[in-house]
Structure formats: structure tokens, C-alpha cells
Amino acid sequence: MAVHSQPWRHDSELAMVRDWFFPDHAKHDAFSAPPEDMRQRAVDRVNLWLFKAGRLPAAVVSTASLTEALIHDNGVVHQGDRHGCGDGPERRNVSEPALQSIYAMAFARFVNGFVDRDVARSQAGALALDDSRGPGATTATASSLAGQSASSTGRGESSMYAHAVTIGMPEVFVDLRHQVTHGDLPGLYYLRKMALQALQWLYQRWWVKHAHASPARALREHAERRQLCLEMKARRDVDERQDVEFSVDGVAERHSATMQTNVFPLEDVGSFPTSSHKRKRDG
Template structure:
């Protein structure tokens, strides 16, 4: 069954236009006024995306932090500037950590921050801005710029511009670079980028690699199963730690299990779609239906024809 990924932007080129406006190049020929105008337009576009829904949290946080920086100009009330910085930064940290609360027992923010390689000072500043007196303007300015740098390194820098009509080919090339050439070291970044590209496409490309390069190279096979486990597991670190003691044959059997699991999920989705279609057909042929015309009261015992 085909899975559709809904994004608030029409094409990926729109997303990259926003990225280039929010993170302008140091060698940009535009004047400071033109750069500020471009950033404001990008922020307004992200605001529209947020209203449409399915806008990634880091994209929204980039726009909010950039808006707070643009609001930090001479003449504005310092208290209002501090409040804008504090609210945007707190929303960035809270939304990021809450989105990774996957277990039934709530994990502390410091533990989640450590897992995501988010500095603990961000959690402390978020707590101070929420529950205590607002931090100083100097501290908030530095925190906002460092947060934008963190978002760039963890999200924007690894996005690839996909030419129109070449999405499927690009997924295969990306998987081949990751598992065959091994050009990615941070597997959390790999996992996040894989989810952005689409889990089904990435898993399909992984199976193609398994039948090709992975069948001849044990290192490629290990990287293939590592990425597969991170895609299907909620706790990538635990799964990765358990991978080291497995033999090559066990890894191959595990990949076959992953493939069977994917085939089973596709079969279940097809069955579910067929049942929904049958239920819809039954609804159209049922004996009782909602009366569409105006209501006319009729005494009991009177039959209307």
C-alpha cells in the first residue's frame, strides 16, 4: 500500500529557499536590509506552514528564534525583547524533548537532552525562563544564536536537494553512501534524515543493497542491519549496543526477519484497506438510512406511502 508523506511545503525547493533565507551565506551579495527582509519573508512562510500542520518542530523553532533576533533592535522595550527570546527558546527545548518521550514512564529532560546531544545548559535556561526571573538579555542572545547553530548542524546541514522526478533514485544513492561508503558517523543524524526521506523508501533501498553489495562485504552488511534496526526500533542506542556480539549469519537471518516483517505489514495494510472497502460497500446497501427530506410529524398508527 502506498504511503504518502504530507508536508506543509509544496516542493523541497521551497524548504531550501527558507533555509537559505534563515541561514544566509557570509558571502551573500545582499545588503543587511535585504537579508533582513528575506528572513522576515521566510519567517512568514514558516508561520503559514505551521498553520497547515505537519511542520517539523526544528523548522518552526528556527523561525521563532530568528524572529526574536530580528525583534532585538534599538528602540524596542528590553523586557519585551527578553520575553520574545525566552518564549522562543523555551518552546524549542520543550517541544524537542517532549517529542522524544516514547516510553510509558516519563524520562527527565536532562536524560533526553543527553541522548540528543543537547547541552544541559539549554535545559537549565529553559527552566529559569519558565519558572524563575527572566534571564539577562545578553544570556538570551547567546543562547538563541547557539540554538540556531545546533539546529543547523542537526537538521538543516544534512538536508539534500532532490531534483523533481528523482526521489526514488536519490533514496537508493543516499542509502548506498551511508551503508556502502560509510560517509556518516552520527547515526542519530542518519536516522532523522531517513525518517524525513520516508521509512518505506529507505527500507526498500536497504533490501536492494542487502541483495547486492551487502552479500559480498560483511562491513556493509553490518551497517545495513544497524540502519534497519534503528528504523524499526524506538530505542536505537539499545539495539545498536546489542549488535556487537552477533555473527555474520545471525545478522543475515535478522535482515531476512526484517524483510518478512515489512512484507507482513504491507499484507496487513492491504487486508485492512480491503476490509474498509467492504464496510463502505455495506454502508451503501444497508436497510436503514438517514432521512434526507424535511421532517413531517405523523400520528402513531398512521402509515405513510
């Protein structure tokens, strides 16, 4: 699916999100500390892009949906804003039926986004198995593969299976989509395994081709914004602490003034009139 107005600022930002989604494929310094898990940040960034642009390539949306399912499965959700100024990870326990539903929805959206009849033609151009010979060759290859699939499966050229062949999508992905759509949810182990396989397929079929820039520029900008955010948060904490101290001092001063008003000095005790009984006895 072609996106005329890309919501990411530059290709480096797309590459940065790619590495956040797929840390195993990212280049890291062998002597540096293990990288932080930034998958939730990647999901948040895609949601921001979707809000700004209204639509995104199916591969980007599917990557975010499948990754979010895995994050829920891990039981850890990172709190904070998109710059990383949060309170750290928060563990959330999700029931097994809920996790199955999350995986099922993500996987159905993933397959539908590529091989549904309404979108299959547009996806064939972006993900065709052989796109090195020009658009005409791509269309011919897609039609040929669809015909081969129809002959071998007997499902017809318009079926999801035929469209899946044109973009190199494994048939088992379409099988699972049909299974979960009809309410037959597999176990978590199988759903988890298929989600990981789908992400690797997305990486090889889309991210490698479309996100090939260096993430260095975007990472530098992200680090600068995060540092600024942390400094602003620190100043805000100081201001709030000073406001609390000022309020406490004000309460203490008012309390002290009230006590001084309501307590008589000791030297004034003798000025109180004595009772009439005591005056008679003294006389």
C-alpha cells in the first residue's frame, strides 16, 4: 500500500523503529551494555504515526499488532511517554483466554491486511516475490503464481491462498487466519510461535526493503529529546517540592500565630480578679 505522506520525519526514524521492533537484527556494539527493550516504544510510535497519517503500510500496522500481543504475553508494559520519561515497566497479568483473543485478533488483521481481495492487488506490487524486472514483470509473475496456486489447491484465483502465493506468504498463515476467524483458538504456545514467524516474515518481506537507512540520526534526536524531557521532569519535581515546603511553612506560621493569640502570658495571671469568697476570707 502506497503512503503518499509519510508520518515519520525521515528514513532514519523508520530505521530506528525497525531496530526497536527487531533488536535481534540490529547492530550493537559488542562491548556495550545489552540494549533496553524498546518494543513498546515502537508500538507507541506506530500508533502516533497512525494518528497523524490516518493510514500506514499494512506491514507496519501488523508488526505493531503482533508485537503488542507478545508484550502482553510477557506480562510487561512500559509506562511513560514516547520520549521514555516514564516510571519504568509495569507487570500486568493477562488471563490465557484474553491472550488467545489478543493473538487471534492480531493475526487475523495481519493476514487480512495482505491477502484480502480488496487489498491483495496493491500488496502484490510491494511484496511480490520477484520485483527486480519492473512493474510489468511483477504483475505477470503474480498472475502466474495465482494460477498455479488455484490449480494446486482448487480454491480459485480469488481466494486468500492464491493471493498469499503472489507475495510469498506461507499457506499456514492463511490456515491460522481461517481457524481463529471461526472461533477455533489454538493454544498459546502455537499462537506465540506463529506470531514470531509472522514477524520474521514481515521483517524479510517489508522492513529489509523499505527501512534500509541508518538509525543513527533518529537515535541521536531521540536521546536529545529524552534528556530534555528528564531535565524538565527534574525541574518540575523541584518546583513541586518547593511548593510543598512553602505550604508547610505557611501552615506552621499560621498555627504559631494562633497559639500566641490564645495563650495568656504568665505575668498577666496576677491581674485576674479573685473570687468574692476568697476576698472575704482574706479580709
